[in-house]
Amino acid sequence: MSAASAKSNIPRPVLMFLAAVLAWWIPGAGHLLIGGKKRGIIIFISLVLAFVFGIFIGSIGVIDFKSPWFYAQILFSPITAYLGYLGSNVFHLSSYGRPCEIGEIYTGIAGMMNLLCIVNAVYLANSKGK
C-alpha cells in the first residue's frame, strides 16, 4: 500500500488531529503529512529561522515561563518548554533590555505564525480526509 493510499484511508477526524499535533511538534510537518511538501518546507525553514534568530539575539533567556510571551512562544513547538527549562534551571540565564525584547518578539511571532499554520493544516486535512 502506498503512502498516498494509506493516507486517504485515514478517517478525516484522525487526519485533522494528526495534522494539528504534527504541525505543533514540528512546524510544517502538518502540511507534509497532507501532501503539501513545498508548503511544509517553506513553513519549516521560515519559522525555524525566526525562532533561532530570536534566541540568538536575546539568548535562551528570552524563553521565560513567567513572561506572557511564553504563551506565544510555546505555540512554536513543545521544545520551547525544554529550552525554557534549560535556560532557567541549567544555564541560569536571564535576558533583559533591547535584545530580550527583540528576541521575545521574534520567538513569540514564530509561535503565533505556527498557530496560523496549524489551523491551515487542519483546514486542509479537513478538505482532504475521507
Add this chain to the structure above:
Amino acid sequence: MFQFVLAGFTSPVHIGTTPYAFLLALPLIAIIAVVYKATKLEKIELIPFVRESFLLFGSIVVFMVLTAVGVFIFMKLTIG
C-alpha cells in the same frame, strides 16, 4: 551535543538603542510575509509565490512607515 549547540545561544547580542535597530524588523516582516503566503496561496510556484510575498512585504513596510510618520507628526503637533 544538544547542550553544546545551545551554549552558543547563552549570551545576548549587543543591540544599541539607535534608529538602525528598527532594521531588525525587516527579517521578521519577510518571514511573516512568506509564511502567510505559504498558507494562503492555492498552488506554490516559485515566481507567483515570490511576487506575492514581496508585495505583502512591501505593503507591510510601507504602512509601518506611514504609521510612524503619522505618529511623529501627531507628537510634534501635540507635545512639540
